[in-house]
Amino acid sequence: MKILVVGAGATGGYFGALLARAGEDVTFLVRPARAAALRGRGLRVVGRDEEWTVEPRLVTADELREPHEPYDLVLLSVKSTGLDRAIEDVAPAVGPDTAVIPLLNGLAHIDALNARFGARAVLGGVAKVVTTLDGTGDIRRLAPLAHLAFGEQDVRDGTVSARVERIRKVLEGAGIDAPVPADVLTAMWHKWVFITTFGAVTSLMRGTVGDVYDTPGGPDLGPALLDETAAVAAAAGHPVTEEERAATLAVVSASGSPMVPSLYRDLVAGRPTEVEHLFGDLTARARALGVPTPLLDLATLHLRVHQRRVDGA
Numbered sequence: 312m313k314i315l316v317v318g319a320g321a322t323g324g325y326f327g328a329l330l331a332r333a334g335e336d337v338t339f340l341v342r343p344a345r346a347a348a349l350r351g352r353g354l355r356v357v358g359r360d361e362e363w364t365v366e367p368r369l370v371t372a373d374e375l376r377e378p379h380e381p382y383d384l385v386l387l388s389v390k391s392t393g394l395d396r397a398i399e400d401v402a403p404a405v406g407p408d409t410a411v412i413p414l415l416n417g418l419a420h421i422d423a424l425n426a427r428f429g430a431r432a433v434l435g436g437v438a439k440v441v442t443t444l445d446g447t448g449d450i451r452r453l454a455p456l457a458h459l460a461f462g463e464q465d466v467r468d469g470t471v472s473a474r475v476e477r478i479r480k481v482l483e484g485a486g487i488d489a490p491v492p493a494d495v496l497t498a499m500w501h502k503w504v505f506i507t508t509f510g511a512v513t514s515l516m517r518g519t520v521g522d523v524y525d526t527p528g529g530p531d532l533g534p535a536l537l538d539e540t541a542a543v544a545a546a547a548g549h550p551v552t553e554e555e556r557a558a559t560l561a562v563v564s565a566s567g568s569p570m571v572p573s574l575y576r577d578l579v580a581g582r583p584t585e586v587e588h589l590f591g592d593l594t595a596r597a598r599a600l601g602v603p604t605p606l607l608d609l610a611t612l613h614l615r616v617h618q619r620r621v622d623g624a
């Protein structure tokens with residue numbers, strides 16, 4: 312299977328490195344600065360008990376415009392802020408039989424991808440990894456998750472298509488946990504509920520889960536935010552199960568927990584965040600559905616003020 316990973320950052324770099332290490336035919340679409348860094352030191356993954364490097368095959372957008380065989384699978388792993396550019400850059404790689412799996416959190420990218428490539432090409436995807444790019448460009452693995460749930464967008468009953476089965480085998484062969492949910496769009500909604508709850512708790516309070524939870528009044532914030540995010544999902548037709556609710560609460564209600572999401576890491580590092588994709592979109596949908604979300608609105612405003620500063624406005 313010919314695989315193109317768009318972006319060799321925290322998520323794409325990690326999944327792509329696992330696939331390359333397993334001997335799969337993987338190429339990374341990267342921009343020139345990342346290409347130069349990767350040519351110099353390889354694609355290195357470091358974690359608590361691991362340190363390994365693959366020599367990645369690289370292609371830039373200009374090179375991808377040269378004639379080539381279409382790819383079978385594209386893993387799209389850019390941040391939402393780079394989505395429009397990435398869609399244009401990857402377009403020459405997408406042929407009539409190419410499957411595109413996005414790893415982004417949120418949901419709006421599905422519409423953008425459908426509009427550009429047609430809904431048949433685009434699968435839903437939910438990535439659960441805890442990775443970050445460190446100052447040297449290495450992929451730093453912060454927790455032992457390597458999970459990529461995916462499936463056909465129009466399936467609601469867990470039916471596994473032939474191409475999904477083929478892709479699942481390849482992912483699992485590389486050590487990636489690759490379940491096919493009954494309804495991948497619902498799974499994406501539920502990850503969105505989780506990440507906005509977790510993102511709002513930590514970003515609004517500028518602290519880890521433990522910092523917030525261990526402060527008087529702090530334990531109330533996670534459940535209150537989850538009530539709002541889950542209410543939007545339910546109104547949109549994707550109610551969160553009790554089990555998922557409990558799983559999210561367990562993450563945001565943990566004394567001493569050092570956990571933060573990638574959104575928080577971007578915020579405190581002064582980088583752009585995915586505020587519009589994750590929070591702007593969710594609160595707009597809440598308005599349209601008539602669901603009040605005062606805490607989410609506050610988190611959105613907080614992140615927008617940061618974004619305005621980053622943009623130099």
Ligand SMILES: NC(=O)C1=CN([C@@H]2O[C@H](COP(=O)(O)OP(=O)(O)OC[C@H]3O[C@@H](n4cnc5c(N)ncnc54)[C@H](OP(=O)(O)O)[C@@H]3O)[C@@H](O)[C@H]2O)C=CC1
Pocket residue numbers: 317318319320321322323340341342344345388389390391393396397398400414415416438439440441442443444573585
């Ligand atoms: N980090 C995590 O633990 C998780 C993140 N996610 C989600 O995954 C998505 C990706 O996040 P993450 O991997 O952390 O982001 P990163 O910023 O670490 O990686 C994105 C990479 O995409 C590259 N890129 C951007 N535009 C292009 C382009 N046009 N062509 C080629 N490369 C491009 C960037 O490279 P350059 O150096 O050129 O800017 C960067 O290396 C987000 O939506 C995030 O919310 C989901 C689960 C976990």
Ligand SMILES: CC(C)(CO)C(=O)C(=O)O
Pocket residue numbers: 416438439440441442506571572573574
């Ligand atoms: C919380 C986590 C790590 C789960 O995959 C995530 O999606 C993020 O940090 O953006």
